[in-house]
Amino acid sequence: MPVKEFKLPDVGEGVAEGELVSWLVAPGDRVEEDQPVAEVETDKALVEVPSSYDGTVEELFVEEGDVVPVGDVIISFRVGEDDGDAGGEADGADAAPGDEPRGEAEGSEPGAADADPDAADGDSEPATSSGRTFAPPSARRLARELGVDIAAVDGSGPGGRISEADVRAHAEGGGGDDAGDSGSDEAPAPTPTDVGSGGRKSAVKKRGEDGSAGSASTAAPSAGAPEPAGRETTLATPATRKVVRELGVDIDDVPTDETRDGEAFVTGEDVRAYAEALESGTAADSATEPEPVDVDAGGAAAGSATAGAGATTGTGVTDADATTGSADETVPYRGVRRTIGKQMERSKFTAPHVTHHDTAEVDALVEAREELKPRAEEAGVRLTYMPFVMKAIVAGLKEYPYLNSELREDDEEIVLKKEYNLGIAVATDAGLMVPVVEDVDEKGLFELAAEVSDLAARARERKLKPAEMKGGTFSITNFGAIGGEYATPIINYPETAILGLGAIEERPVARDGAVVAAPTLPLSLSIDHRVIDGAVAAEFANTVMEHLEHPLLLLTQ
CATH class of the missing domain: 3.30.559.10 (Chloramphenicol acetyltransferase-like domain)
Structure with a gap:
């Protein structure tokens, strides 16, 4: 069945971009034409974006909090199906010829998604119960990482919407899968997005699909950023490139595990994390934390000269400790x-x-x-x-x-x-x-x-x-x-x-x-x-x- 892409429309007079505040739907949800699917904040107001199609949500391409230029694809729908077929058939035989979904990279083999079972595991959710589950992509990703059935989580947001905090609370309360079962050969049940995909895979390769960066600790380059990548080609959305310009970094040096059409793909989150690492002087270091500085009775550092430079005279408090204890809060200046x-x-x-x-x-x-x-x-x-x-x-x-x-x-x-x-x-x-x-x-x-x-x-x-x-x-x-x-x-x-x-x-x-x-x-x-x-x-x-x-x-x- 055909997949239709939906681009962010001009939601105001002369508005060039908007911040996607929240998704009102999730993959697998059935939507009708003119039904609101997202809330977008422009530089003038908060508006609801209605769907242009009757169908089922196929994929969300934008995270909540992202700034999206007008005209960029934000969501896709499977259209031309009856309500009873919303779940679809696993073989995806109804896909219209010549109307390949956006999620499949050009030139990839039809069975590419099935060729690497480990890759499929990295982006699959545990089996979910029937019914609609309202959760943003970030919460669904966290649920996969923690082994949580997203449908079993009690949402605290409007209409039962599930947040990342809800997922963590559910996992800490014993709702997640037993970590000792990780060796099981049984594959997770397909998510609503996977059902009827016909072997499709997303054009954006999620972190963890290759099995090398699937854990939560490596889901995003954070405090200890790796060495600059030094690529020749890097793909990114216009909104991300705007962040690059604002922060004054080289986009080819920003570390990332995501790819699109075989090329490295950088997000705004990657850019901000790398810029923060540069500012703190850790971009060229490994992910290890700084060694604690030992100070003797006279106040002299017992470590190396470099370590001693980070100690406050007469105390055992390092500059890093002081920064951590009084870290400033940053608030996005936008909208x-x-x-x-x-x-x-x-x-x-x-x-x-x-x-x-x-x-x-x-x-x-x-x-x-x-x-x-x-x-x-x-x-x-x-x-x-x-x-x-x-x-x-x-x-x-x-x-x-x-x-x-x-x-x-x-x-x-x-x-x-x-x-x-x-x-x-x-x-x-x-x-x-x-x-x-x-x-x-x-x-x-x-x-x-x-x-x-x-x-x-x-x-x-x-x-x-x-x-x-x-x-x-x-x-x-x-x-x-x-x-x-x-x-x-x-x-x-x-x-x-x-x-x-x-x-x-x-x-x-x-x-x-x-x-x-x-x-x-x-x-x-x-x-x-x-x-x-x-x-x-x-x-x-x-x-x-x-x-x-x-x-x-x-x-x-």
Whole structure:
């Protein structure tokens, strides 16, 4: 039966690559067209990737956490089979002529997968029970290495999804096969991927297939990296080559046990491990750990001069020990976090920022909200201060349109926007996201409250669509919700202004010669000084404050 490859589609407007966060299917699973098969994080949002086929998952080509360019193959499906044939026949006789699966290297013999039983053992899972098992390739590989029946593992993730930690816990709890049975001649039962393969084998040769690197300890080049390989040809995906460029290593020197079409194949994991080994000075050494340094009573090292150089004066602690005890944690700088960084850098180093600070006395606003809250609750809406602020901002933008503009440097023109689309910054686990509320001038307070609440909730759940974060003309950041009074917000380029809101709290206010406590709202307005003068910014802030201090004026908008 034919095998169809599925490439990572363009999941957003102009998105060039995405990080595969999690697989929603596993080899052997039956899928339908438009069923989500993976979650992919782009530089804008987390999106689900739907299948284009009805069929059975044949193979996953990408690990969770890998950054994949748009257009790269991520998964393959067996199509043209009935539900009852999902398991397939072992002879694979239904494979369409001329439609060889991607998994078979060009020019290889049809029976190559059967010619080396040891190779098959290295990549086979123990027999699994019937039914769907949700586990990523990394967890399945670990299960094979530990001799664990993946179907017997209790998954702790959503929908019973199995993680590597679940596999290890199952193995430590006695769920793995007895190590003493390794000499048995009985071959493991075929995995869902193997059934009906017709002798196919993956184009990528997994570590351990040749029997020389099948153990967990050699599954990846780690702490003590081997000597540089010095190959003439090395295969790698574009994403891996990008990692090579970023880390500044020679890809032909990166050790690997994987091959593709007879050539060495390097993954991003291999590159990072090799770079770390180079940095620690162990790339040219063997996998042995450094000898401990013996220090005598006077503090002198008893070992060689080289060993003595690694000892801390007067102690028995080596530099390696100190590093191990205080190792820093590294977090990938990619996805939404990298996009935020690039956007902030571009804005800060393109637009000359000036920040204007002021404070609104909002007694009347607090009273107006309290009066309207019961009515809002009857309508199923939670009324916050944000809709009032949004309407006040629109009043200011209508009077001072340069704050609702965009500077097009190449065309040497300033575009004064006639739409009032306000971006609302939302703090999420992945970083700051700015969903956009469109046509604020045409919506009422309750409608705005409901829309802001919906967008903020979906932003935190990573369910926003890329289009919902585009088209803003002015942005708001409410750092007062976390705590604080004033800040210097960075403009959401190419917009020309952003308003920061402090916390509404009672503060000392001078009234009629006396100091009294009154609710106030601190405001921090950042502007692009190429387009907006300081005086215009102050006048805009005064207009916003006037509408917040006298909420009835919002009825005129």
